[in-house]
Amino acid sequence: MQQLEQEVRQFVIENFIFGDEASDFSDDDSFLEKGLVDSMGILTLMEFVKEKYSIPVEDEELIPDNWDSVRKIASFVQSKQSASVATFSTRNESTEELYGGR
Amino acid sequence: MEAVDAREPLPAFSSRVLELDCERLTVELEQAIRDIVLRRLRRRGAVIGLSGGIDSSVTAAICARALGDNHVFGVMMPESDSSDESLDLAQMLTKSLGISSTVENIAPTLEALGCYQRRDDAIRKAISEYGPGWKSKIVLPNVLDSSQYSLFYLVVQSPSGEMKRVRLTSEAYLGIVAATNFKQRVRKTMEYYHADRLWYAVAGTPNRQEYAQGFFVKNGDGSADFKPIAHLYKTQVYQLGRYLGVPEDILRRPPTTDTYSLEQSQEEFYFALPLDQMDLCLYGKNHGIPPQVVAEGMGLATEKVQRVYAMIDSKLRSTQYLRLPPLLIETVNEVDATQ
Numbered sequence: 001m002q003q004l005e006q007e008v009r010q011f012v013i014e015n016f017i018f019g020d021e022a023s024d025f026s027d028d029d030s031f032l033e034k035g036l037v038d039s040m041g042i043l044t045l046m047e048f049v050k051e052k053y054s055i056p057v058e059d060e061e062l063i064p065d066n067w068d069s070v071r072k073i074a075s076f077v078q079s080k081q082s083a084s085v086a087t088f089s090t091r092n093e094s095t096e097e098l099y100g101g102r
Numbered sequence: 103m104e105a106v107d108a109r110e111p112l113p114a115f116s117s118r119v120l121e122l123d124c125e126r127l128t129v130e131l132e133q134a135i136r137d138i139v140l141r142r143l144r145r146r147g148a149v150i151g152l153s154g155g156i157d158s159s160v161t162a163a164i165c166a167r168a169l170g171d172n173h174v175f176g177v178m179m180p181e182s183d184s185s186d187e188s189l190d191l192a193q194m195l196t197k198s199l200g201i202s203s204t205v206e207n208i209a210p211t212l213e214a215l216g217c218y219q220r221r222d223d224a225i226r227k228a229i230s231e232y233g234p235g236w237k238s239k240i241v242l243p244n245v246l247d248s249s250q251y252s253l254f255y256l257v258v259q260s261p262s263g264e265m266k267r268v269r270l271t272s273e274a275y276l277g278i279v280a281a282t283n284f285k286q287r288v289r290k291t292m293e294y295y296h297a298d299r300l301w302y303a304v305a306g307t308p309n310r311q312e313y314a315q316g317f318f319v320k321n322g323d324g325s326a327d328f329k330p331i332a333h334l335y336k337t338q339v340y341q342l343g344r345y346l347g348v349p350e351d352i353l354r355r356p357p358t359t360d361t362y363s364l365e366q367s368q369e370e371f372y373f374a375l376p377l378d379q380m381d382l383c384l385y386g387k388n389h390g391i392p393p394q395v396v397a398e399g400m401g402l403a404t405e406k407v408q409r410v411y412a413m414i415d416s417k418l419r420s421t422q423y424l425r426l427p428p429l430l431i432e433t434v435n436e437v438d439a440t441q
Contacts, residue, residue, distance in 0.1 A: 038420035043272045062251045
């Protein structure tokens with residue numbers, strides 16, 4: 001989780017924060033309240049997450065609860081990765097059952 | 103902003119807050135336009151790009167009252183994606199006002215610039231099968247429906263009528279918008295051609311929603327020498343239009359961008375909620391009226407009005423770039439002294 005937060009934070013600093021403001025920016029700061037990221041910024045963040053972590057993002061997941069701070073994004077990515085592992089593992093179990101039935 | 107004292111009982115809020123004294127406003131606008139055009143800009147008339155919509159019609163009508171119908175020139179600039187109705191209504195207005203005008207078909211210019219080709223190439227980044235005979239538009243989700251971010255979607259229609267809707271990537275979105283912005287910029291170039299040859303000023307036509315929320319193209323329709331209705335809410339523009347005798351067909355026409363090949367309302371492209379509701383929210387926010395008061399007056403949930411307030415703030419910030427003049431490193435005193 002810590003590494004995830006660092007990676008997201010680094011991306012936000014490189015793309016949306018310029019100069020000395022980075023030191024005043026915490027992982028829980030709301031992008032919206034700080035005026036850091038507009039809808040184009042959210043799109044950019046989403047594309048970064050999709051590409052770097054290979055996770056799909058559904059329309060209904062595009063809400064501030066998932067994207068409005070570094071920590072929220074990291075937490076969202078982690079939950080998607082866990083869900084993906086769980087799905088993969090379930091699929092494997094089913095496969096085994098299927099084959100096991102022979 | 104006029105703040106409301108939190109200790110006072112909350113006042114009632116309704117659409118009546120936007121009601122105008124049109125007679126008085128008209129006199130004020132006429133005087134202001136004469137002062138701006140004749141004295142400050144030192145031009146002898148006004149050029150207006152006419153779209154057949156309410157904003158350009160009201161701008162032309164008030165300029166004709168202020169400067170005289172023989173000092174206003176209308177330019178109609180259809181292109182390949184324009185609706186025929188736009189030209190018909192604009193011509194109806196010029197007859198009604200008795201102003202001179204011309205039709206400039208900008209499609210060949212746009213073709214030469216690669217506007218359509220570049221737009222279609224960008225669309226194909228999102229929908230690879232898009233091609234000749236297909237139609238398209240860009241839409242936003244309604245912000246009142248959910249807390250979802252206002253991200254753009256592309257809607258296309260195949261020649262057989264099949265519709266598809268996809269969320270746009272930043273590359274595709276920016277590519278489509280950059281290409282279609284040629285339309286507004288070519289139109290403005292044409293308006294300035296006529297303004298230069300007539301020694302007229304160019305009137306911009308944004309209403310308050312458009313101006314405040316950045317619904318214009320920088321150096322396109324955002325460019326002008328003066329903007330006489332930029333302080334008026336959209337519903338006030340309609341009131342003024344009715345008072346000034348703008349033809350009923352124009353008053354009844356739903357606002358449209360008339361930019362994309364599929365029919366597209368302004369609210370689905372940019373404002374993301376009905377224009378009368380956006381007016382009231384913008385008014386409430388501008389006057390420091392708490393969201394719960396606005397919500398009660400409009401019959402909406404407070405949460406929805408809060409979302410709209412947040413969206414207004416976000417758009418004000420993100421479109422600041424559009425309203426800024428070219429920025430200088432240092433003040434040039436000798437120029438400032440003349441302004």
